[in-house]
Amino acid sequence: MTPTLAAIRFGTGLAPEISPPADGAEVLARLAGPDEAAARIPIDGWEAAVARALRFRALRRARDESGGKAPFRRLRDRLNAEYHRDLARTLIRAAVTRDGMRERLHWFWADxxxxxxxxxxxxxxxxxxxxxAIRPHMTGRFADLLHAAVAHPAMLNFLDQDRSAGPNSPRGRNGGVGLNENLAREVLELHTLGIGAPYGQTDIRELAELLTGLGVDRKGAFAFRPRFVEPGAEVVLGRSYGGARPNRHAIRAVLDDLAVHPATARHVSRKLATHFVADTPEPSMIDAMIEVWRCSDGDLMKVYAAMLDHPDAASPELRKVRRPIDFMAAALRVSGAGAALIEARPQVLSDRLTTPLARMGQVWLRPPGPHGWPEEADAWITPHGLAARLEWIAQWVGGLDPAPDPRDFVDVALGDLAGPRTRFAAQAAEDRQAGLGLILSAPEFQRR
Incomplete structure (x- = not known):
């Protein structure tokens, strides 16, 4: 694998002052090191963020009851500002990191x-x-990542698990709260085994009953609620979990088993290969990843290594379209101007990042549902989406001062992947901004 492919296919792109990984082995070596981007550009964790969200809810109620609008408006404006700043921080991490694979994996697993x-x-x-829930566990065991995501208050709230009670539990017998199967269904269909795997509606319901203890307390933190737990053992995929007393260990046990199930290995390996390499990845690559998953009990670093080591990972053909956030990050990275956004006002970030990203089809933090964003090129290469990309390119390169020389920039942006038409366009452009725009809109830059 060439350094150019390592940086573009398995990272966030080339950069003028950051050396690309020499090969797949160096991609993995950087990934195995410390999370330098998160340390350099921190983003608040759940405790601080949910405290603000709950304060906002309280102030909104107070506004409605007493008419006190000023504190509510101040916090509303702060929350909206943080929304735009978090996108900027996410893109800046991708623009300045030496470890682009980590950022790409962050986006993949969050999706x-x-x-x-x-x-x-x-x-x-x-x-x-x-x-x-996601970032600390991306290089460990899939079981740990699965448990951290599934049991997180955000996931429990999103899939209504915080309002689920076993029909025969003390809470369920009191009425008002019934069994909700949303989380159980998504754990099996999306997070682990995949649609079409060997499970049925009975497995979904039994898993839903097993998960009934998972909840969220009034401070937005995880809570295990024994009074909500459906009593007795539950049978999922032919194995019994739980028993006379409600406990979290049974939930951990079923997630551990699902994490190493052969169907999970196939489903998640295929998703990884599809995301990084091709919309239709080579079956032999998926098979290699599955075998490593089986032998290592879902050690993700070893699964990534199997993908990177496969010959198809080094194919010179660019078969994936960059999603909008991936494209935007690569453009900020190669221009060398992304870090300056850390000081920008929220309205500037909205105008230059959040709104254009939405126009390209990827609304920040609002995927279309639990299944996440689509992978297929056809979902992103649309007339409206391409027009939005071109509009943003024109806006972005118009603000570069000084603007780099396109004759040099084409090598910085694309290296040996730049085709003759793109090189000619860089040479023949009427001015620097036009040349930069042609390079960033070239097919080679839109793909990876």
Whole structure:
């Protein structure tokens, strides 16, 4: 694998002052090191973020009851400002990091375990969920990542698990709260085994009953609620979990088993290969990843290594379209100007980042549902989406001062992947901004 491919296919792109990984082995070596980008550009964790969200809810009620609007408006404006700043911080991490694979995995796993920004405890808190549940576990065992995401208050609230009680539990017998199967269904269909795997409606219901203890307390923190737990053992995929006393260990046990199930290995390995390499990845690559998953009990670093080591990972053909956030991050990175956004006002961030991202089809922190954002090129290469990309390119390069020389920039942006037409356009452009725009809009830059 060339350094250019390592940086573009398995990272956030090339950069003028950051050396790309020499090969797949160096991609993994950087990933195994400390999380330098998060240390350099911190994002609040769940405790701080949910405290603001709950304070906002209280102030909104006070406004409605007493007419006190000023404190409510101040916090509303702060939450909205943090929404734009969190996008900027996310993009700046991608623009300045030496470890682009970490940022790409962060986006992949946040999408795999999608939660949508909304009201209540999910108001402007989703990046905090990503920071606490996703980012620390991306290089460990899949079982640990699965448990951290599934049991997080954001996920429990998103899929209504915090309002689920066993029909025969003390809480369920009192009425008003019934069994909710949303989380159990998504754990099986999306997070682990995948649609079409060997499970049925009975497994979904039994898992839903097993999960009934998972909840959220009044401070937005995780809580295990014995009074909500359906009594007795539950049978999921032919194995019995739980028993006479409600306990969290049974939930951990079923998630551990699902994490190493052969169907999970196949489903998640295929998703990884599809995201990083091709919309239709080579079956032999997926098979290699599955075998490593089986032998290592879902050690994610070893699974990533199997993907990077496969010959198809080094294919020179660019078969993936950059999603809008991936494209925007790569453009900020190669221009060398992304770090300056850390000081920008929220309205500037909205105009230059959040709104254009939405126009390209990817609303920040609002995927279309639990299944996350689509992978297929056709979902992103649309007339409206392409027009939005071109509009943003023109806006961004128009603000670069000084603007780099396109004849040099084409090598910085694309290296040996730049085709003759793109090189000619860089040479023949009427001015620097036009040349930069042609390079950033070239097919080679839109793909990875």
């Amino acid at each position: 795999h375990f999608s939660v949508v920004d909304a009201n209540g405890i999910r108001r402007r808190t989703i990046t905090a969920y990503h920071e606490d």
